[in-house]
Amino acid sequence: MAKVRVKYFGRVRELFSVKEEEYEVEDSSLEDLLLKHIPSRHERTAREWRKIMFPAEGGTSKIGSSTLGGNYLIFVNGEPRDIKYKLKDGDIVAILPPVGGG
């Protein structure tokens, strides 16, 4: 079992009304986290979440075939990672919407 912390920013933080939360996952990839664990905790906003994260699939992406929405990035421990990344105990995952600074 791996305990991971997930941080949300911008429109995603607003969607879930939470800045960060913890998940306990077993033998899971980032893709599992994005498509299974997070939406099952946020049922009310799960459809909107999938639309934002996987717009090419119209929000109906299945695990194993998902393509992350354009300009969204997932960082793990401060570094960008592919969604096939295998989660480890203590990982800090950050969901980064397209940036808008300056």
Add this chain to the structure above:
Amino acid sequence: MRIKISEKLDDLNALLSEIKRSSSEVGAVTIFVGSARGIGNNGGRVLRLEYEAYEEAAVKALERIIEDLKGKYGIIDAIVEHRTGEVGVGEDIVYALVASKHREEGFKSIVELIERLKREVPIWKKEITDKGSRWIENL
């Protein structure tokens, strides 16, 4: 090099003095000041902007950009400060200062620094206007 992501910007004159002192080789300081416009992207009257940042990653990204500019243009030093939280119309949002030997590398570097800041640094902006609010994406 100094990077600050915070609710308050330091005094610009103090930052200018600081970067001029960074080396006796400094012959030019190029400064960019970004401030909040009164008209939003949707044409509405801006009531306020709200900025949030993934601070650790934003600092790392800016450090990487400044290191790249040192390698590419040979600039001497840079300071970048960016606001978070609520920003009112007319208030300053970002200060970027580049110290170089000559103006040419300063001009090129400041343009690249700000363009990359807008594309690569994890900072988000929400624009709240009298016609509604939306997250602004620098695509």
